[in-house]
Amino acid sequence: MPWIEDKIPDFTPEFMDPTSLKMASFYDEIKFPNFDGLENYSPIYSKGRSNTFTSRLDDEIRWNAKILGVGCGTGPLSLFLGRGDREVHGIDISAGSLLMADEFRELNKLENNFFLASDVFNMPYSKETFDLVISNGVLHHTMNPKKAFEAIVNVLKPGGFIALGLYHKYGRAVTFLKQRLATILDQKIGLLDYHTGNLKSEGKREAWVRDQFFNPHESSHTPQEVFRWFTDANIEFVNLLPHFDQPGFLLSETRHKFDVSRLADLCLALDLQQIREGGFFITLGKKPL
Amino acid sequence: MHILGISAFYHDSAACLIEDGEIIAAAQEERFTRKKNDASFPKYSIQFCVKQSGIDPAEIRSVVFYEKPILKFERILETYFSFAPKGFSSFAKSMPIWAKEKFFQKTLLANELAGTLGSYIDWRSKLLFSSHHLSHGASAFFPSPYDDAAILTLDGVGEWATTSLAMGNKNRITTLKEIHFPHSLGLLYSAFTYYTGFKVNSGEYKLMGLAPYGRPKYKALIEENLINVAGDGSFHINMEYFDFATGLKMTNRKFERLFGGPARPYDFPPTQREMDIAASVQTVIEDVILKLAQDARSTTGSKNLCLAGGVALNCVANGRILREKIFDNVWVQPAAGDAGGALGAALAVWHMHFKGERSSDNKSDRMQGSLLGPAFSDLEIEEELRALGARYERLNDAALFDRVASALAEGKVVGWHQGRMEFGPRALGNRSILADPRDPDMQSQLNMKIKYRESFRPFAPSVLEEDAGEWFDTVRDSPYMGLVDTVAENKRCRVADEPGQRVKDLTEIGSEIPAVTHVDFTSRLQTVSADHNPRFHALISAFKSKTEVGLIVNTSFNVRGEPIVCTPKEAFNCFMSTDMDLLAINNFLVMKQNRTA
Structure with missing residues (x-):
């Protein structure tokens, strides 16, 4: 098996599709989401705990669960979740990002995390391996998100959960506008972006601006579309964020309401949170036992 | 006789129950609600204390709140008027909350108690108020092993006092000196906590832990510009550099100019500069505390010292008082912060209001190892x-x-x-x-x-x-x-x-x-x-x-x-x-x- 710099096992196929190739070289360069000039685990932990989504995820996952992060990038979420006796695998198409993740893992002697290079269509795992698969903001950068979704379902254990984060067609309206502007303003577009202003390090700011406004390939989706994928792959619907999320309920508690009206969906175009974070929705599903 | 002490609504709310001066139970609300430094009414702590004692809530003779609400209200108003119109943002933001919570505190407390322990009891008639620094001082002296002691209370701010010296004798405490807001060691330390990228009210420990890594390079700068210390340890803070009296931040632009740069962003790993700043402010604070201790010794003549208040959690400074042999004995209240105010308030009422006797053997304290919380079978x-x-x-x-x-x-x-x-x-x-x-x-x-x-x-x-x-x-x-x-x-x-x-x-x-x-x-x-x-x-x-x-x-x-x-x-x-x-x-x-x- 080939290795990347003797550190990371390389399972990427010899001939990749053009989209994957493009994305690999793009993320090799920008290394998203990048580290904040971090020295140790402590900020990874405190950020994970202060984010309402990731802290609730953390609270609800068993301490010996087997987890896969698809498109983990530089791996902050995988690293955060990899505590207790959990086993967390992170795959990504970008060797550059993985090297950064693995360097951090090694520096901090973290033993629960495994990073390897692979594309989502040809993952080196046998079917029904993981209790939870998280793919947060990744499938919209592949050439066939639905097919990628089906590949994920394949490695999920019966009774296991999937958390799927995608760009939202309407929630992203303002970002589309900024992407247009970016062709004129170049890197300076960051000055017009709220989230960029909140990032502390230069590395992180640049990675975010490039990821959001200069991405070589992205698609956007709607909950209705994802529901259809779920039905086709026989995945039970559990939760949809931000639409159905109420604090006080578990993330993994099945919501009875399933359908989203087109109007409610359109309203996301005006939602400030959505505009700031680049228009994003997360669907949670469960593979039936 | 049972007395319930309560601290709440600022930071670290807590409750404590005593019976004839003996501590039965004490706990902080954060441990039950799982919210760090929870400042809400200590409902669960009170319920635990009453359950632990096994008494009927009606048997509680008095309920004591650890500070005087109206005095604090006055401070907020007066601070505003003396700095007006600079402090409007802070004033406008905090006033409605203060007005509601502090001004009507008696009603608020009575209602909360009714909701927590039962509405059939007339809580309003049982309510008493201690003062912030008396509560701290009482928590430092009454459980201590000593017959008599000098009591130094050092904290951020209570009603007005930020630093006080009192004399404890058997079951009495007499206040001798006070330094008033905005001149406060606690707030000075907190300002540097903020400036070095830690969270105010909880990151102070980190600043203290960081200090040994640095050199006190900025000590002279701090002493020349920020704080003026007299021979007896009384001090004056130069408010031109701080924002805590008027604004919602701790330090201002002038402060940043003095130290040659903006505050370190929250949660950024400290550099050598932050370490040097930590070392500098720590030395300055220690020097002031030593002077205060020396003055306490000569004013009171006692060979024992009791410490309380948030700044008394600065164990590095406490160690220096002992090492430099200013006092023969030093006792620090384990719950030196505001949570301990609940304990002090209850003890103050027992000894000073109901004139309860107090005995001490000059050897062992009455905190029972501070093991006063819930146990499980x-x-x-x-x-x-x-x-x-x-x-x-x-x-x-x-x-x-x-x-x-x-x-x-x-x-x-x-x-x-x-x-x-x-x-x-x-x-x-x-x-x-x-x-x-x-x-x-x-x-x-x-x-x-x-x-x-x-x-x-x-x-x-x-x-x-x-x-x-x-x-x-x-x-x-x-x-x-x-x-x-x-x-x-x-x-x-x-x-x-x-x-x-x-x-x-x-x-x-x-x-x-x-x-x-x-x-x-x-x-x-x-x-x-x-x-x-x-x-x-x-x-x-x-x-x-x-x-x-x-x-x-x-x-x-x-x-x-x-x-x-x-x-x-x-x-x-x-x-x-x-x-x-x-x-x-x-x-x-x-x-x-x-x-x-």
Whole structure:
């Protein structure tokens, strides 16, 4: 098996599709989401705990669960979740990002995390391996998100959960506008972006601006579309964020309401949170036992 | 006679119940609500205290609130008018809350009490109010071992007083001097906490822990510009540099110009500059506290000193008072912060309002080791462990101490959850995480894999009381971890470099107990006696019989940003979520599912 710099096992196929190739070289360069000039685990932990989504995820996952992060990038979420006796695998198409993740893992002697290079269509795992698969903001950068979704379902254990984060067609309206502007303003577009202003390090700011406004390939989706994928792959619907999320309920508690009206969906175009974070929705599903 | 003390609505709310001057129970609200520094009405703490005592709520004679609401209201108003119109944003933001909560506090408290303990009792007629600094002073003096003592209260701000000197004599406290807002050591320290990138009201510890890595380069700058200290320790803060009286931030642009740069963003790893700033402000504060202590000694003539208030948690400064022999004896209230105000308020009412007698033997205090919180029965624990699907076994005492001591000696990290929870910010051996102090990697391992916190933060040892002299220079009696001392010369392996030089690698720390030795060879020790905590004493003794070292690493049972665990379930969850190897809950030893231990 080939290795990347003797550190990371390389399972990427010899001939990749053009989209994957493009994305690999793009993320090799920008290394998203990048580290904040971090020295140790402590900020990874405190950020994970202060984010309402990731802290609730953390609270609800068993301490010996087997987890896969698809498109983990530089791996902050995988690293955060990899505590207790959990086993967390992170795959990504970008060797550059993985090297950064693995360097951090090694520096901090973290033993629960495994990073390897692979594309989502040809993952080196046998079917029904993981209790939870998280793919947060990744499938919209592949050439066939639905097919990628089906590949994920394949490695999920019966009774296991999937958390799927995608760009939202309407929630992203303002970002589309900024992407247009970016062709004129170049890197300076960051000055017009709220989230960029909140990032502390230069590395992180640049990675975010490039990821959001200069991405070589992205698609956007709607909950209705994802529901259809779920039905086709026989995945039970559990939760949809931000639409159905109420604090006080578990993330993994099945919501009875399933359908989203087109109007409610359109309203996301005006939602400030959505505009700031680049228009994003997360669907949670469960593979039936 | 039962008296209930309450502190609430600022930070760290808490409740305490006393019976004829004896402390029955005390706890902080954050431990029940699981919100760090929870300042809401301490409903659960009160319910726990009443349950622990077994009395009917109607038997409570008085309920005491730890400060006077109207005085505080006045401070907010007056501060506003003396700085107007500068402080409008702060005023506009805090006034509606103050107006509601402080002005109508009597009604608010009565209603909350009715909701917590029953509405059939006339709570309004039972309500009394202490003052903020009297509550602190009372919490420092009344439980102390001494007949008479000088009482120094140092904190951020109460109603008006920020620093006060009082004289305690039997069951009376007389206030002698006060320094008023905005001149405050607590707020000065907090301003630097903010400026170096830590969180105000909880990051002060970190600033203190950071100080030994730096050199006090900015000491003169601080003394020349920010604070003016007189010979008796009274001080005046130059408000031109600060924003806390008027704004919502701590420091202003002028302050940033003085130190040549903006505040370090929150949560950024500190650089040498932050370390030097920490060292500077720490030295300045220590010097002021020493002067205040000297003045306290000459004013009161007492040879005993009692300390309370948030700044009294600065155990480095406390250690210096003892080392420089200003007083023969120093006693620090373990719950020195606002939570301890609940205890002080109740004791103040018993001794000063109801004239309750107070006896003292000048030897032992009346805090009962500060083990005043909830305990859990074996039945409750086993039921919980079963429900959680834990892998555990039940051992007798001797086997438990032996197994845990062996595991520690092998470098394992053990969660130790025993008996009643501690009152105050420190874990004293009942809600603790324990480890081997001899292991040079232990400090970073604990910081990174158990507590998930910054790698520079030091750990503290618990030493057998009878062995304290073998390991440390001065301190022989510090049951509450309130004092910092230097590690004995013959236990150091490396010659001290020039003071303040930063050790690059934590493993470089030179002593036989590197995990609990800070870079300047100091240690914040707890002495453990067989009377105060027999089980903890027995465990450390078992460790000593295996290793010839009569001390262990003791850190609070929590992870970064969370309150210390209270229940067995919280202990189990914390155990599972970190790299701890074993967990002992009373006599139950819990193991990880897929590990051999």
